[in-house]
Amino acid sequence: MNDLYKMIFIKQANKLNDVLPQLFEKITDYSELLFTPNYTDVNGVIHKLVNDIDEADFDVTKSGQVEIIGWLYQYYNTEPHEHVVNITGGAVKRADIPAATQLFTTDWVVRYMVDNSLGKYWIEHEANSKIDKDLKYLLPGDIKRRTDGLKLENIKILDNAMGSGHILVYAFDVLIKMYEERGYSSRESASLILANNIVGLEIDKRAYQLAYFALMMKAREYNRRILTSNISPRVYVFRDVTNIPDDVYKQLSETTATEIKALVTLFSDATELGSIMQFEKQYDIELLKSEITKIKADELDVFGIAASKDSIINMLNIINVLQIKYEVVVTNPPYMNKFETSLKKYINNHFKAYKGDLFSVFIFNNLQMLKPDGYAAYMTPFVWMFIKTYEALRTYIVDNKQISSLIQMEYSAFEEATVPINTFVIQNSPNHELGSYVKLSEFTGGMAVQDQKVLEIIENPDAGYLYRTNQANFKKIPGSPIAYWASANLIHNFEIGTRMDEIVEPRQGLATADNNRFLRQWFEVSLNNIKFDAKSIDESISSNKKWFPYNKGGSYRKWYGNYDYVVNWENNGAKIRNFTDAKGKVRSRPQNTNYYFREAITWSLITSGGFSIRYRNSGGIHDVSGMSAFSEEHDNLIVILGLMNSPIGNYVFKMLNPTINLQIGDFNGFPVQPKIFINLNIINLTKNQIKISEIDWNQSETSWDFTQHPLLSKIDEHNQKSPPIIDTISDVCQKSAKFRRRINKYG
Template sequence: ADFDVNKSGQVEIIGWLYQYYNTEPHERVINITGGAVKKADIPAATQLFTTDWVVRYMVDNSLGKYWLEHEVDSPLNKYLEYLLPGEITHHSDNITLENIKVLDNAMGSGHVLVYAFDVLIKMYEEHGYSSREAASLILKNNIVGLEIDKRAHQLAYFALMMKAREYNRRILTSNVSPKLYVFRDVVNISDDIYKQLPQNINTEIKSLVTLFSNATELGSIMQFEKAYNIELLKSEIVKIKVDALDIFRIGASKDAIINMLNIIDVLQTKYEVVVTNPPYMNKFETSLKKYINKHFTAYKSDLFSVFIFNNLQMLKPDGYAAYMTPFVWMFIKTYEALRTYIVNNKQISSLIQMEYSAFEEATVPINTFVIQNSKSHELGSYVKLSEFTGGMAVQDQKVLEIIANPEAGYLYRTSQANFKKIPGSPIAYWASANLIHDFEVGTRMDSIVDPKVGLQTGDNHRFLRQWFEVSLTNIKFNAKSMDESLSSNKKWFPYNKGGSYRKWYGNYDYVVNWENNGAEIRNFKFPNGKQRSVVRNPNYYFRETISWSLITSGGFSIRYRKPSSLPDIAAPFITGLHEDLLYLLGIMNSPVGNYIFKILNPTINLSNGVVANFPVVNTKKEKNFSIIESNLNLTTDDWDSFETSWDFTKNPLLSKIDEHNRKSPPKIDTISDMCQKSAKFRRRINKYG
């Protein structure tokens, strides 16, 4: 169906073919370990084809909604298949159809702009234009695109011209061309260009050429010191004379500068609608990193977050920006500044959060959303597709179902003012009023205790062992302080590495080489002399704690940890009074606790910073201790009933055998013990034959 031209499959063909063409270089670039993405590799690293239904959602809820807000009696909503349920606020100001501008500043092969063309045709037809006339006007007035990839630009140009020809068969012989531009590095400009320019124009052109010398790396995030009079600059460039032989390539320099000025004009313009699937990239080369740090410091974590902020600056009042991006910006601390800016200054009109692995083309979970350049803070429409597995086809189906039946249960209508009541302002649109109230009246976790992280050995294969891999005589199981560990003269000590999903108690699997107060780990360095290990919060080692695993792919679970262990960086922990620890253990292990953590951060990483935001409502504290202690005792007995526990004494089945028939359990040999016995046996064989 994607390739059926009778079902609008032309754009799908172009987009998918280009993505498949890019598959090998894309895989090569994104699998770079540790290195920055080179300038020449940015197109391959960031070029992802946007799924058709996501394009339609973004355009329907931005361009389509903008039109409906200004045209009270418009029948366009019958055509907008992916317009989410919600109120349409009508604006009294008059708009001119020819003045509505739609920009995609990372347009790829043009999928967004081609569908926007179809929507604009409907709008022109409403106003009585013929399809042929409308097609020319749309190319001339309404659609603008930018791209850093030359081949993608060519495909977008082709796709848009073919779309225009669908409505105007003479469009290819007309003088109308799409306003689609590709960034090119402007270098080697002939000095004869500057000699023919007035001094003031000369200075401005030189300044812009310097900036555009790196245009293919900066692309649409380029910033300018002032607003330039593009028409004046272009008129002066056009006047430059070119000799017939043009041995100094003045003609090529003129073309490069004209293209540069066209792009600057696009970047300086304000738009009613900006729709894009921005690049996802955070491995910056030095020059790009410096530029982003200078102009987008608060949003520098990833190129997509820079685009989110930058595109909002390109909107007219009440205009719409639509995106498809990784959904981490909604929750994690790295993007808190971006969330705070949006919640305080803009209106999240609608958002669709997709299932974690729905978009197979990207290695990150995705969402798509529309933001209005307004502070009205009306109720936004949010669709939660997290529970629906099966890829983008299933996500598409569920969106259409919720549009047809808003009562289906996964459409939420909420005010974004609620997000500010939750620490970190996560976009937790599904949080109930009661839970929001708990955040308001509760005490932050870090006001009671201080969640921390522990040791980073630098090489776990070198410094860690499972407890049964070393001699039990060389393990100190019950050290309660640094001094006690040092005086024990032991090499190995219990180590809390987090581990798999398990509540209340357990995951006592590892020991760490902490001989002589961790001397070998503390002195562990790279060959260049740089410190490799990191000993964090050593004053809290060997204390009584509650702890959880940093990676929570199996769900959140927190466990009690007896005094004696060193914590790993992957096992954040909390220390405090015994009663406080048990109470916090109970509330965080409850279904409500799990629900709150999914609001604070529904990704698989649950850092100590997220736990610090947990609201503690101290009600009926004393009544919970018997339940908590019972759960703790039961899970402790369960853990110790298996041979993998170092506190294992006998199989639970033996407790059902009469006392006089029981046999003492054999001593458990560790791997180390067995190796030693094997070595002794070999020595006897060698000695006695």
């Protein structure tokens, strides 16, 4: 039985090589000798595959096969993916890019992207189309009818980071419906779609093979003879092109040889650059291919002429894909910002304004690949919508393109990624009509809940989390965040209000470069060596003290508090200022020192617990994480503190930057109405809140202004026997093993 199975297996594998050559390799003689299957072993893999899997699971007429392939491949890559993304500090190496960036796209997101790009493009051109009934995830919005003629065979949809082909396979199903509306048979439609409509690129060979397989199986669903035809999907994998022998160039004309050499040089880094490659000119690919195919090799082919021809033809096919324009480009691009030197240099040369992450490079690059009025759809981290790093990208899109629709997901909805996600569609049109935006940030429970809420808003657009707005409004907000839920009144406030940085002076502070060495909690050092009330650098120097209060941000707390740390600023911070690495380079950053020891209002860089801001007495130094704003006018600080701690503060900051890092730039853009500064009620209420919070803070033994536990105030004075809590804390601290280790290490 084993011998019979071996014979059938080899025959079948060789037959599959004939019909699916990009997936199955031909079994060679030595492979046949090494292949020793054991069919009869009940615990063997072959026996379990044949007998333990339900036949229905192989039924291609049922849904889910493509998604299963994609998930299997992603989890097959789990270990190398985890290894790469958990590397601290270093760049992602070329060989590790596929493992670092391979991320399977959830089915409903695929359907949203394709329905609102390819599907919408078709509906705009086909006034009598009924396909919208099959586009389950088409968001509510205006359909702009177009009268220009549309030849179905000319519609091209590209996924230039296709992974295992999920997007292209669903696009195949949508295209079939389009061909049916035009009267084509299923068999003819499948052949035409493979030959004309679908195009894909990938840097990972295994993912490319799965995409190729998935598309062939999808085509066979509609045309059972597709495997024996000469039609193959137009999907390609990047391969580094190197070591092309001189005999290849000698058989080419001088002009062709020069062009091929230049392209081979670029494609020597093909698996690293992938779909973001840029070309100096438009190449005549058919002419170049015709000359390459004429190259001859002798029978022995000792120089590998045949293999070189194959590499160059694959290269030319990819260049042809990259230099033409498309009606639709849909992809889930790679998320990566740890670039090796060569990739970093290439991105700086060609995409400098969008270099924050590889996904932002893809967003911009894919828009350049569109025909007029074409659509680009993406699934990416949503940070591009808000933070400073991607302001140039936002400005470019808002000024030159149309955000057709966007879905912002709940912060942790997509568990496969370590970043919050959104999915959106952009039209290559400067006409700024109303876009459709869905805000799912309040709905926890993972992608299944997000899916359900999208379908609900399509069914009932009045459910309350669908927004229709003109993107021109975004430019009225500093930094142009995609704040689609901003009300008309708030937009007006941004237009007429005074910027925060025109009222107070937000500044970053000291970066010690080694907090373990230079910081202590206040009770870890002698109180006699702490200067609590220095008003200036000169006063700190003359005090001859070593330790000074240090504002490190801290946990969520409003109005007052988080006085936890002191910093070694002895002799005007001499040790910190001169702190260097092994190469003698100064590592610390004592910036904005003229603001040290001044009163301030302060908030924490990390706002995962929500935004809160506090009053900070003069006498301390602020950290890069203890964001601070200063003013010569005390009441200005008080009024701004009151405004920021109101619900309005948190609401506006979640609009300017809904991530967990609130930067100085986000604070600067807050709009303030000048009339609030003459409102004495605001000043008095805010001062009262500060006092209440200060009393609360000082009731804890961990406050350096603690005097008495609040419960003791209820005991008759002659019965109170409270120990000196400061001495007790210091004594315990200095006896602890952790404290002794820090003293021994850092002094």
